[in-house]
Amino acid sequence: MAVAIKPLFLTRSRNLRxxxxxxxxxxxxxxxxxxxxxxxxxxIRGFQHLAEALVHHxxxxxxxxxxxxxxxxxxxxxxxxxxxxxxxxxEDVHMGHADPYVAFPFRASLIxxxxxxxxxxxxxxxxxEGPGKWMGAALGLQLHRATxxxxxxxxxxxxxxxxxxxxxxxGAAGALAAVFRAPLSGALFAAEHDxxxxxxxxxxxxxxxxxxxxxxxxxxGHGPLLQMTRPYGLRWxxxxxxxxxxxxxxxxSSLFSALQAWMRRALAPIPLQWRGVIGALGLCALLxxxxxxFHDLPITLGGxxxxxxxLLALPPNLKLALLFLALKLVATALTLxxxxxxxxxxxxxxxxxxxxxxFDAWLLxxxxxxxxxxxxxxxxxxxxxxxxxxxxxxxxxxxxxxLVVPALVATTVAYLVAQEWD
Numbered sequence: 001m002a003v004a005i006k007p008l009f010l011t012r013s014r015n016l017r018x019x020x021x022x023x024x025x026x027x028x029x030x031x032x033x034x035x036x037x038x039x040x041x042x043x044i045r046g047f048q049h050l051a052e053a054l055v056h057h058x059x060x061x062x063x064x065x066x067x068x069x070x071x072x073x074x075x076x077x078x079x080x081x082x083x084x085x086x087x088x089x090x091e092d093v094h095m096g097h098a099d100p101y102v103a104f105p106f107r108a109s110l111i112x113x114x115x116x117x118x119x120x121x122x123x124x125x126x127x128x129e130g131p132g133k134w135m136g137a138a139l140g141l142q143l144h145r146a147t148x149x150x151x152x153x154x155x156x157x158x159x160x161x162x163x164x165x166x167x168x169x170x171g172a173a174g175a176l177a178a179v180f181r182a183p184l185s186g187a188l189f190a191a192e193h194d195x196x197x198x199x200x201x202x203x204x205x206x207x208x209x210x211x212x213x214x215x216x217x218x219x220x221g222h223g224p225l226l227q228m229t230r231p232y233g234l235r236w237x238x239x240x241x242x243x244x245x246x247x248x249x250x251x252x253s254s255l256f257s258a259l260q261a262w263m264r265r266a267l268a269p270i271p272l273q274w275r276g277v278i279g280a281l282g283l284c285a286l287l288x289x290x291x292x293x294f295h296d297l298p299i300t301l302g303g304x305x306x307x308x309x310x311l312l313a314l315p316p317n318l319k320l321a322l323l324f325l326a327l328k329l330v331a332t333a334l335t336l337x338x339x340x341x342x343x344x345x346x347x348x349x350x351x352x353x354x355x356x357x358x359f360d361a362w363l364l365x366x367x368x369x370x371x372x373x374x375x376x377x378x379x380x381x382x383x384x385x386x387x388x389x390x391x392x393x394x395x396x397x398x399x400x401x402x403l404v405v406p407a408l409v410a411t412t413v414a415y416l417v418a419q420e421w422d
Contacts, residue, residue: 033174037212040178068283071122076276125331126342127303140171173205174212182396246410250417253382263337279338300331304350316361325354352379382414
């Protein structure tokens with residue numbers, strides 16, 4: 001009889017644990033992802049309407065050239081006067097894995113969110129994925145704080161409690177799934193930490209990313225982030241071309257890192273609020289080519305998704321691709337060095353796309369677009385020190401699995417080159 005009772009007890013205990021995990025995922029983590037995705041969907045829609053309104057009202061009088069001066073002045077003065085100081089969203093997210101409550105205090109989080117909005121929406125060259133990941137993480141922590149406080153009064157809520165780290169990564173995953181329009185990429189990007197990706201740390205982010213993507217799709221639709229104009233096959237020539245492209249992406253990633261570090265050192269002695277003004281003057285000058293020659297194409301504004309889709313839509317042009325690469329490279333490094341707040345994933349994708357478009361013009365003039373998206377993947381992986389996430393990002397955002405093999409080759413080469421040169 002004792003032999004029969006023990007397995008029954010173990011089975012019941014296992015089932016209770018499974019029920020507890022399921023309850024947390026469905027009633028806490030999934031709604032967190034939905035909320036983060038919903039917030040990011042409305043944020044993206046708001047930024048799109050803001051960009052259209054600014055171009056419509058300011059472009060005819062050329063006042064749009066002064067936009068970075070407004071955005072960077074607001075961002076850096078807000079950070080300086082509130083005594084939050086210079087911000088690194090990447091460091092905040094990194095610290096969030098060790099001690100979330102130190103990384104995301106409530107008042108500072110609101111101030112950083114406002115600085116992000118000013119930088120990304122008003123002339124800075126940075127992406128929404130960085131603020132999105134940080135916002136989702138901060139939202140997850142605040143929900144964890146509220147749940148823990150309520151559990152003191154309402155004891156049944158204790159059954160839903162989970163770790164602060166799980167809530168932080170899950171909130172980040174829900175927001176990233178909306179920004180990327182790719183739930184798996186969002187979950188992997190949120191869960192990966194210092195190059196490590198553990199299965200047990202993926203459960204919450206995967207569930208939250210699904211919720212975040214569903215909330216985004218309900219408001220914004222299911223359209224992919226990158227607008228591919230043709231299907232691509234898998235040929236040996238493209239795999240061979242991926243080798244020099246990966247080398248070029250790795251070197252460009254190292255150049256981007258070095259340029260950003262040099263600009264930070266050069267601007268460091270200047271007080272933060274004036275540093276933003278000086279950097280904004282440079283960004284105003286970098287806006288000129290897009291405004292005067294390309295009908296207000298946002299070459300240096302925002303993350304660069306519009307620039308990537310512009311490169312995909314037109315026949316490859318070597319000179320234009322290199323011009324776009326130079327402008328975006330300097331603008332992004334300057335934005336971050338002068339105190340602006342934003343993400344680097346989408347700007348790196350735009351840099352890689354411009355470099356890839358140059359390879360398209362050189363090697364595949366009649367088959368444009370292939371090297372463009374592979375370059376976006378390779379440079380992003382090289383700069384962020386990751387191999388898996390950018391390739392999954394490519395597959396999800398283009399819906400073309402044939403691109404994965406050359407992308408893996410280029411990203412691996414770029415990663416190895418960047419690791420040696422950084």
